[in-house]
Amino acid sequence: MYYDTILHAAGCPYCGETIELVIDPSESGSTYIEDCSVCCRPISITVFAEDDAITVYLQAEDET
Numbered sequence: 001m002y003y004d005t006i007l008h009a010a011g012c013p014y015c016g017e018t019i020e021l022v023i024d025p026s027e028s029g030s031t032y033i034e035d036c037s038v039c040c041r042p043i044s045i046t047v048f049a050e051d052d053a054i055t056v057y058l059q060a061e062d063e064t
């Protein structure tokens with residue numbers, strides 16, 4: 001188990017470009033907003049960390 005930040009590559013839910021996210025495993029279970037570095041739209045990011053397995057969910061924030 002480690003609590004360093006990690007770089008995680010994921011596809012933007014808006015533009016589909018692969019972007020690199022800085023993930024903090026100690027934030028497991030929390031959701032935060034980060035702007036896409038390509039299209040600048042806000043992405044809702046949820047991080048789950050279990051042991052050394054990190055799961056990251058990306059969701060479009062403007063879904064209504």
Ligand SMILES: [Zn+2]
Binds near residue numbers: 014015039
């Ligand atoms: Zn994007």
